[in-house]
Amino acid sequence: MEILLNRLLLALCLFPAAWPAIAQNASAPGEVRVAVSDDSAAARSAAIETGVVRMITRLTGDPAVGDSLIGQRLQEQADRFVEGFSYRRLETESETETEDAADAQRLELALQLDEPALREALVRAGVRVWPSELPTVLVWLALERDGERQLLDASAAAALAPGLRSLAAERGIRVFFPLLDLADRQTLTYVDVAAGFTEPIREASKRYNADLVLAGRLQRDATGYVRSRWIGLGEEVSRGRWQAAGPSVEAVVEDMVPRIARRLRRVYAFLPDLDARRRLEVEVRGVTDLSALDALQRRLGAIAGVQRARVTRVAADRVTLSLALQVDSERVLAALADDPRLAESGSGWRWQP
Structure with a gap:
C-alpha cells in the first residue's frame, strides 16, 4: 500500500x-442568461452589462454591488470578462395555433463570464465575496390550508414556491427542501415545525449538513392570504424567530431571500x-x-x-x-x-x- x-x-x-x-477557486467560468429583444450588437452589449451585474451579485450575495463604484467600473469593462456567448430561442407558454411562431419565441443570450477575474476585481476593491463552496439553506415548510395540515416534501414545497431556489441562486445561495422520507418522518412532525421546536428540527436537519436551517409555519385562509412564523437555526448563523405575511405562499416564502442573504453574509462572506x-x-x-x-x-x-x-x-x-x-x-x-x-x-x- x-x-x-x-x-x-x-x-x-x-x-x-x-x-x-x-x-x-479553479472552477469553470459561470454562465449567465439574459433575455434580449434581438441579436443586434446594441442589444448584446446591454445584455453583457446586465450579465456582469448578475454575476457579481451572485458572487457577493449583495444586490447593491451593481450600483457601487466597482460595480459601475466592471460594467464599463464588461466585454473583457466575456469568454463566449450563444443565442437560444425558447418557446413561450402563450403560443397558440394562430400566433406567429416568431412571436411565440423568446430570445436569450447565454454568456460565459470569467468568474475568477470578476471575483478578483471585487476582492481587490475591498468587496467581500462568498467562498467557492456556496452557503446552503435547508427549508422545512409546515402548511395549514382548508383545514388540512401537512409537512411538505421537496416536490410539494418546490411547487408552492417555484421561484425560491432561483431567487436565492441569484444571490449565490443554494436552497433545497427535505426529502421527507421515512428517516425524516421518524424524527420530525408537522407539530414540531409549526411550533418551532428546535431540538427535533436540528436532529432531522443533521443529515442534510446545511449552513442555515429555516422552518416555517404557513397558514393560508380562504382568500389565499398567508400568515407565517419562522425560525432560523445554524451552527455559525445566529438563530432567530420572526413573522411574515403576504398574498400567497410563494410571496411569503420568496420574501425570505433578502433576510437569508443578510444572515449568511455576516458569517460567510469574506475577503x-x-x-x-x-x-x-x-x-x-x-x-x-x-x-x-x-x-x-x-x-x-x-x-x-x-x-x-x-x-x-x-x-x-x-x-x-x-x-x-x-x-x-x-x-x-x-x-x-x-x-x-x-x-x-x-x-x-x-x-x-
Whole structure:
C-alpha cells in the first residue's frame, strides 16, 4: 500500500494536471442568461452589462454591488470578462395555433463570464465575496390550508414556491427542501415545525449538513392570504424567530431571500488573500487506500478559504498535505474540527471512513 501511494505522489508531482483539481477557486467560468429583444450588437452589449451585474451579485450575495463604484467600473469593462456567448430561442407558454411562431419565441443570450477575474476585481476593491463552496439553506415548510395540515416534501414545497431556489441562486445561495422520507418522518412532525421546536428540527436537519436551517409555519385562509412564523437555526448563523405575511405562499416564502442573504453574509462572506500566501500543513492518519485519499482531498477542497492542497508526504496510513490558504489558518482549523469525518489525533487528524 505504501509503495502504491508513493508512486501516486510521484505522479502528482510529475503530472499535476492528471489529478482531479483540489482548488475550489479553479472552477469553470459561470454562465449567465439574459433575455434580449434581438441579436443586434446594441442589444448584446446591454445584455453583457446586465450579465456582469448578475454575476457579481451572485458572487457577493449583495444586490447593491451593481450600483457601487466597482460595480459601475466592471460594467464599463464588461466585454473583457466575456469568454463566449450563444443565442437560444425558447418557446413561450402563450403560443397558440394562430400566433406567429416568431412571436411565440423568446430570445436569450447565454454568456460565459470569467468568474475568477470578476471575483478578483471585487476582492481587490475591498468587496467581500462568498467562498467557492456556496452557503446552503435547508427549508422545512409546515402548511395549514382548508383545514388540512401537512409537512411538505421537496416536490410539494418546490411547487408552492417555484421561484425560491432561483431567487436565492441569484444571490449565490443554494436552497433545497427535505426529502421527507421515512428517516425524516421518524424524527420530525408537522407539530414540531409549526411550533418551532428546535431540538427535533436540528436532529432531522443533521443529515442534510446545511449552513442555515429555516422552518416555517404557513397558514393560508380562504382568500389565499398567508400568515407565517419562522425560525432560523445554524451552527455559525445566529438563530432567530420572526413573522411574515403576504398574498400567497410563494410571496411569503420568496420574501425570505433578502433576510437569508443578510444572515449568511455576516458569517460567510469574506475577503480572501488572493496570493494565498498563508500555509497550513495537515497530517491525517487512517488513509488506507486511494479512495480514502480521494475522499480526503475532496473534503479539504470543500473548506472555504483553501485555495490549493498539495500532497507532500505519504508514509504507511499517514498523508501530509500543504494547504495554501486565502484566510487565517484559525478559520480552516475550526472547519477541520467541525468536520465529522476528521477526528483530532495528537498533533494531527484521523480520517474516519
